[in-house]
Amino acid sequence: MIKLGLLGFGTVGTGVYTVLKNNKESIRRKVGTELEIKRILVNDLEKKRSVDISRDLLTDNVEDIINDPEIDLVVELIGGEEPAYTYIKRAINNKKSIVTANKLVIARYEEELLELARKNGVSISFEGSVAGGIPIIRPLKESFAANKIEKIYGILNGTTNYILSKMTAEELEFDEVLKEAQKLGYAESDPVSDISGADAAYKITILSSIAYETIVDIEDVYVEGVKGIEAEDIKNADELGYVIKLLAISKNTGKGLDIRVHPAFVSKAHPLALVNDVYNAIYLHGDAVGDVMLYGKGAGQMPTASSVVADIIQTAKEIFYKSPDLNNNNTIISHKIIDISEVYNSFYIRLQVVDKPGVLAKIAKVFGDNQVSLSSVIQKVHLEPAVPIVLVTHQVKESNLKRSINEIKALDDVIGVKNIIRVEEI
Amino acid sequence: MIKLGLLGFGTVGTGVYTVLKNNKESIRRKVGTELEIKRILVNDLEKKRSVDISRDLLTDNVEDIINDPEIDLVVELIGGEEPAYTYIKRAINNKKSIVTANKLVIARYEEELLELARKNGVSISFEGSVAGGIPIIRPLKESFAANKIEKIYGILNGTTNYILSKMTAEELEFDEVLKEAQKLGYAESDPVSDISGADAAYKITILSSIAYETIVDIEDVYVEGVKGIEAEDIKNADELGYVIKLLAISKNTGKGLDIRVHPAFVSKAHPLALVNDVYNAIYLHGDAVGDVMLYGKGAGQMPTASSVVADIIQTAKEIFYKSPDLNNNNTIISHKIIDISEVYNSFYIRLQVVDKPGVLAKIAKVFGDNQVSLSSVIQKVHLEPAVPIVLVTHQVKESNLKRSINEIKALDDVIGVKNIIRVEEI
Numbered sequence: 001m002i003k004l005g006l007l008g009f010g011t012v013g014t015g016v017y018t019v020l021k022n023n024k025e026s027i028r029r030k031v032g033t034e035l036e037i038k039r040i041l042v043n044d045l046e047k048k049r050s051v052d053i054s055r056d057l058l059t060d061n062v063e064d065i066i067n068d069p070e071i072d073l074v075v076e077l078i079g080g081e082e083p084a085y086t087y088i089k090r091a092i093n094n095k096k097s098i099v100t101a102n103k104l105v106i107a108r109y110e111e112e113l114l115e116l117a118r119k120n121g122v123s124i125s126f127e128g129s130v131a132g133g134i135p136i137i138r139p140l141k142e143s144f145a146a147n148k149i150e151k152i153y154g155i156l157n158g159t160t161n162y163i164l165s166k167m168t169a170e171e172l173e174f175d176e177v178l179k180e181a182q183k184l185g186y187a188e189s190d191p192v193s194d195i196s197g198a199d200a201a202y203k204i205t206i207l208s209s210i211a212y213e214t215i216v217d218i219e220d221v222y223v224e225g226v227k228g229i230e231a232e233d234i235k236n237a238d239e240l241g242y243v244i245k246l247l248a249i250s251k252n253t254g255k256g257l258d259i260r261v262h263p264a265f266v267s268k269a270h271p272l273a274l275v276n277d278v279y280n281a282i283y284l285h286g287d288a289v290g291d292v293m294l295y296g297k298g299a300g301q302m303p304t305a306s307s308v309v310a311d312i313i314q315t316a317k318e319i320f321y322k323s324p325d326l327n328n329n330n331t332i333i334s335h336k337i338i339d340i341s342e343v344y345n346s347f348y349i350r351l352q353v354v355d356k357p358g359v360l361a362k363i364a365k366v367f368g369d370n371q372v373s374l375s376s377v378i379q380k381v382h383l384e385p386a387v388p389i390v391l392v393t394h395q396v397k398e399s400n401l402k403r404s405i406n407e408i409k410a411l412d413d414v415i416g417v418k419n420i421i422r423v424e425e426i
Numbered sequence: 427m428i429k430l431g432l433l434g435f436g437t438v439g440t441g442v443y444t445v446l447k448n449n450k451e452s453i454r455r456k457v458g459t460e461l462e463i464k465r466i467l468v469n470d471l472e473k474k475r476s477v478d479i480s481r482d483l484l485t486d487n488v489e490d491i492i493n494d495p496e497i498d499l500v501v502e503l504i505g506g507e508e509p510a511y512t513y514i515k516r517a518i519n520n521k522k523s524i525v526t527a528n529k530l531v532i533a534r535y536e537e538e539l540l541e542l543a544r545k546n547g548v549s550i551s552f553e554g555s556v557a558g559g560i561p562i563i564r565p566l567k568e569s570f571a572a573n574k575i576e577k578i579y580g581i582l583n584g585t586t587n588y589i590l591s592k593m594t595a596e597e598l599e600f601d602e603v604l605k606e607a608q609k610l611g612y613a614e615s616d617p618v619s620d621i622s623g624a625d626a627a628y629k630i631t632i633l634s635s636i637a638y639e640t641i642v643d644i645e646d647v648y649v650e651g652v653k654g655i656e657a658e659d660i661k662n663a664d665e666l667g668y669v670i671k672l673l674a675i676s677k678n679t680g681k682g683l684d685i686r687v688h689p690a691f692v693s694k695a696h697p698l699a700l701v702n703d704v705y706n707a708i709y710l711h712g713d714a715v716g717d718v719m720l721y722g723k724g725a726g727q728m729p730t731a732s733s734v735v736a737d738i739i740q741t742a743k744e745i746f747y748k749s750p751d752l753n754n755n756n757t758i759i760s761h762k763i764i765d766i767s768e769v770y771n772s773f774y775i776r777l778q779v780v781d782k783p784g785v786l787a788k789i790a791k792v793f794g795d796n797q798v799s800l801s802s803v804i805q806k807v808h809l810e811p812a813v814p815i816v817l818v819t820h821q822v823k824e825s826n827l828k829r830s831i832n833e834i835k836a837l838d839d840v841i842g843v844k845n846i847i848r849v850e851e852i
Contacts, residue, residue, distance in 0.1 A: 019572050019714045029639065029757040030571050127569070133715035135561075135569030142568075143553070143561030145456050146445050146735030213455065271721065274697060288445045289559035289722060289732035295697065296718035306715035309572030314752070323749035326740070331455040 002031070002316045003038040005065030005096075007087055008077035009058070012101055012128070013040070014051055015305030016075060020312070027309070031316045039065050041078075066091045072319050075312060076100040085109060092116045092124065097319060099311040101128030101304055107202040111215045114328055123318060123325035125311035130203040131156055131280045133303025134296040135310070140210045141327045147286030149211040153426055154248040156203040158278035158299040159187045159194035160226045164234075164244055164263075165276040173231050186278060196225040197246065197261040204248035207282070208259050212252055213333045216259060222340040224262035233350060233419050236390050237265050240348070240376070243273045247424060256336035258343055265348055265423040271295075272426065283426065341399040346375070346423035349391040351408070352415040359413045360389065366411070370404040372396045386415050392423060428457070428742045429464040431491030431522075433513055434503035435484070438527055438554070439466070440477055441731030442501060446738070453735070457742045465491050467504075492517045498745050501738060502526040511535060518542045518550070523745060525737040527554030527730055533628040537641045540754055549744060549751035551737035556629040557582055557706045559729025560722040561736070566636045567753045573712025575637040579852055580674040582629040584704035584725040585613045585620035586652050590660075590670055590689075591702040599657050612704060622651040623672065623687040630674035633708070634685050638678055639759045642685060648766040650688035659776060659845050662816050663691050666774070666802070669699045673850060682762035684769055691774055691849040697721075698852065709852065767825040772801070772849035775817045777834070778841040785839045786815065792837070796830040798822045812841050818849060 006013055020027065020035060028034050042058050065071055066087060074091040076098060078084045085105045088098055092113065100106065106113075106126045117124045127137045131154070140149070155161050159181065166177045178195075181187035193199045201223045208216045226246050237244050242265035251258040266273050271293050275281040280298025285291050297303035318325060353359045360379070367374060373394045380388040393401065401420075408414055432439055446453065446461060454460045468484050491497055492513060500517040502524060504510045511531045514524055518539065526532065532539075532552045543550045553563045557580070566575070581587050585607065592603045604621075607613035619625045627649045634642045652672050663670050668691035677684040692699045697719050701707040706724025711717050723729035744751060779785045786805070793800060799820045806814040819827065827846075834840055 015714070022713065023572060023574055026574065026639065027572065030755055133718060135565050138569055139561050139565065142740055143564055143736050144732070145739045146449060146453065146732050148449055148452065213452065271697075271700060274700060286732060287448070288441070288728045288735070290726075290729055292560065292720075292722035294718075294720055297716045300716075302714045303716055306570065306572050306712060309714070310569050313571045314568055317752040321750050321752060323752060324747050326743040326747060326749060329456055 001034045001036055002073060002319055003036050003071045004073045004075055004312065005038060005068065005071040006040040006075045006077065007062065007065065007084070008079070009040050009042045009049070010077065011301045012304045012308065013077040014049070015301035016077065016308050017051060017053070019302070019305045019309045027313060030313055031320060033320050035312065035316055038071055039068065041065055062087055066094055066096065071096060073097050073099065073312065073315055075308065076102055077308070081105060081108070088113060089116060092120050092122055095120050095122055097122040097315045098124040099308055099315055100124070100126050101308055102126070103129040103199070103202040103206065107205040107218050110206065110209055111332070115330070117325070118328055118330060123315055123328060125315055127311050128304045128307040130206050131282060132158070132296070132298040132300060133306045134280055134282065134294050134298065135307065136207065136282050136294055137210065139294070140207065144286050144289060147288045148252070149284060149286050150252055151285040152204070152207055152211060152250040153272060153283045153424070154200070154204060154207065155245055155272060155275045155281050156200040156248045156298065157194050157246055158280060159191060160246045161275065161280065162186045162278050164226065164229065164246065167229070167231060168234050168243055171231055171235070174227065174229060195227055197223040200246060200248040200261045204250050204259060204261060208250040208257065211250065212257060212335055213329065213331045214335050215332055216257070220259065220337040222260035222262070226263050228419055229263055230419065233421060236348070236350065240265070240392065241268055242266060242423070243268055244421065245272060249424065252335070253338065256338040258338045260340060263421050265421060266426065270426050341402070343398050344395045345398065346395055346425065347393045347401055348421045348423055349393070349405070350418040351389045351391070352386045352418055353389055354413040354415060355385055355387045356413050362411055362413070363389070363408055366407045367393070367404050370400045370407070372400055372404050427460045427462055428499060428745055429462050429497050430499045430501055430738065431464060431494065431497040432466040432501045432503065433488065433491065433510070434505070435466050435468045435475070436503065437727045438730045438734065439503040440475070441727035442503065442734050443477060443479070445728070445731045445735045453739060456739055458746050461738065461742055464497055465494065467491055488513055492520055492522065497522060499523050499525065499738065499741055501734065502528055503734070506530060507534070514539060515542060518546050518548055521546050521548055523548040523741045524550040525734055525741055526550070526552050527734050528552070529555040529625070529628040529632065533631040533644050536632065536635055537758070541756070543751070544754055544756060549741055549754060551741055553737050554730045554733040556632050557708060558722070558724040558726060559732045560706055560708065560720050560724065561733065562633065562708050562720055563636065565720070566633065570710070570712050570715060573714045574678070575710060575712050576678055577711040578630070578633055578637060578676040579698060579709040579850070580626070580630060580633065581671055581698060581701050581707050582626045582674045582724065583620050583672055584706060585617060586672045587701065587706070588612045588704050590652065590655065590672065593655070593657060594660050594669055597657055597661070600653065600655060621653055623649040626672060626674040626687045630676050630685060630687060634676040634683065637676065638683060638761055639755065639757045640761050641758055642683070646685065646763040648686035648688070652689050654845055655689055656845065659847060662774070662776065666691070666818065667694055668692060668849070669694055670847065671698060675850065678761070679764065682764040684764045686766060689847050691847060692852065696852050767828070769824050770821045771824065772821055772851065773819045773827055774847045774849055775819070775831070776844040777815045777817070778812045778844055779815055780839040780841060781811055781813045782839050788837055788839070789815070789834055792833045793819070793830050796826045796833070798826055798830050
């Protein structure tokens with residue numbers, strides 16, 4: 001028998017408890033021995049729970065778990081940096097293997113924790129930290145191990161994907177959909193981490209570190225959220241043959257790593273365009289496997305529990321058969337990070353200009369002077385003195401684009417640059 | 427250093443050699459030691475090869491590999507039942523771990539070979555045997571281990587998917603597209619295993635055995651190929667909101683296993699409808715993870731090599747760290763197999779009838795008498811005395827449908843039943 005301690009008993013913790021109970025027999029067969037949850041750390045011992053659980057299992061003292069020599073495996077589901085990070089370190093130092101779904105702790109401290117685990121002869125697994133139920137951490141370490149991973153495109157945040165899908169399907173504005181999403185529980189009451197792109201940035205940091213055998217500093221990831229997307233941009237995208245998605249992008253260009261999170265135009269013909277609502281997907285390109293897409297529910301109680309319990313099963317097998325962790329590769333390859341200003345992209349640009357002859361010529365001249373060539377220009381029908389103009393550029397260096405935009409903003413007849421969105425040709 | 431022997435040096439063998447060479451350094455880091463191909467079994471020592479390879483590596487004597495005590499890992503890429511099956515067994519008995527992409531040997535002998543490997547303390551891995559570069563064997567054993575797998579829908583044969591996609595996109599007939607596919611190398615000169623559904627049947631047999639911890643006898647899998655599909659059926663499907671795909675289906679209904687391969691109507695709104703050309707996909711439903719789809723290239727030199735080398739890396743790690751194979755679960759759960767006659771489906775039926783009043787009423791009566799209710803009836807415009815009629819039924823037991831069809835065939839004014847295709851509501 002292998003005894004587990006759970007740190008945290010919120011949504012995912014309750015899901016893990018439920019999966020371990022519902023599929024107890026099949027999990028016992030796969031591990032080779034029974035798994036028993038010995039103790040669960042909670043904040044409030046008296047709180048009413050959605051599952052029927054013995055009061056004796058609960059504790060509000062973390063020492064009951066990380067100092068219990070009978071517990072071999074600690075499952076951290078508290079989330080956030082502290083106290084999760086400290087608890088994980090203390091548990092590893094007490095020779096306990098770790099399973100966690102904590103993207104923040106893994107994105108910031110993966111290497112330190114892997115090193116600590118190696119030193120203590122235990123393992124740390126974190127499939128649940130990225131893309132909920134979709135297997136991606138283990139596939140990157142095992143199934144795609146033969147490949148040089150060249151590109152990863154992820155739709156990694158369910159909340160923003162739900163919002164953008166809904167804005168697209170029902171032609172609504174951002175704030176309306178956000179409010180509805182919060183009512184339905186698809187968005188947090190404080191959704192800033194989702195909407196700002198920070199959540200997706202943690203996840204692409206983790207995937208990049210594994211894919212390129214490196215350590216990516218999250219500060220090096222360029223991040224732009226979805227707050228500025230308007231219904232008009234989505235409509236323009238549609239007319240041009242695209243949908244707008246919050247993409248987490250990671251490329252090993254051979255000259256450095258290009259890692260970023262931002263809204264992007266994605267061709268309607270690409271499989272990622274069809275990843276809607278709270279679904280997530282990871283589309284990657286490896287030198288041998290070519291293009292692969294993994295698609296599923298990127299969050300939620302049971303999908304995340306599926307990944308956490310998969311890690312529990314693999315870890316328990318290693319403990320039971322006294323096998324070392326075969327995936328704790330201690331190589332760190334150093335890669336240059338390419339600054340966003342150096343990256344080439346096509347851009348969608350939406351302007352408001354005064355309805356006067358010659359305005360478009362002035363704008364076109366600024367772009368031309370900055371080596372920005374345009375692939376399409378649409379002057380929209382207008383109902384007011386201001387005319388909306390939609391431009392799409394060819395591939396252009398971000399710094400050249402930025403310089404053009406600053407010059408265009410300064411033109412007399414330009415009322416405003418309403419939005420700039422990268423067009424990602426996947 | 428870990429030394430490998432390759433059995434077979436055709437398309438996939440050459441791909442494996444290339445991947446091991448191109449990504450040598452990163453593979454060495456991941457395994458912890460270097461991998462060396464010591465010997466390669468070929469039929470013809472003098473044959474010109476597409477890769478630059480030392481003549482000393484080649485042998486036409488299998489004993490040079492399976493009797494070489496320095497070789498720990500044998501990679502079988504001959505394909506077909508014999509001599510591959512015998513070589514694998516002999517290598518296992520000589521304490522060598524096996525990596526193979528042989529769907530036929532695995533579908534027929536998986537349990538025997540796993541048992542033999544257990545007895546000899548070695549492992550047998552076969553990611554490359556199903557869906558080329560898409561990881562599915564290892565994910566089923568590891569990533570989805572926490573789930574009760576309830577349904578698997580696979581597009582598992584690239585050749586037929588290419589043909590059906592092309593027929594759909596260009597409104598062509600089967601034979602024309604087949605000929606073109608053969609010219610382009612997307613179909614074998616003898617394509618019977620693909621077209622008959624046999625290839626997909628081997629693969630769904632393997633997936634079902636793993637998903638349900640059982641042994642599925644391939645003879646119990648109902649198989650129907652794509653040869654009867656006409657451009658007219660594809661057009662009708664399109665009008666009704668569907669595409670036609672060769673689906674490999676496996677369901678654990680709770681009352682038994684329902685496993686079959688046949689052409690099916692798939693709603694255009696479903697992600698599987700967008701899996702075109704030589705791409706494959708596996709769409710599965712687990713009780714915790716919900717719906718997941720894995721998508722990628724289902725065949726070809728490099729995608730298959732990606733999976734084979736992934737298995738080589740994992741096996742080499744196990745050998746290097748003296749870890750047992752943690753995925754060789756020896757449980758065999760016995761399941762009832764549901765006969766196709768007992769399965770409920772909707773059906774698309776295309777008839778030719780004589781253009782006379784009352785024909786449709788007679789047909790409808792036969793269906794009604796057999797408890798088959800219709801969800802739509804389309805009488806097509808006709809240019810000859812024969813009128814095409816397209817019917818779609820509600821969910822109905824296959825045996826009732828079959829009985830109705832036999833009675834309808836016997837009706838005076840029915841010229842023929844041109845096609846019957848199941849409608850799969852995924």
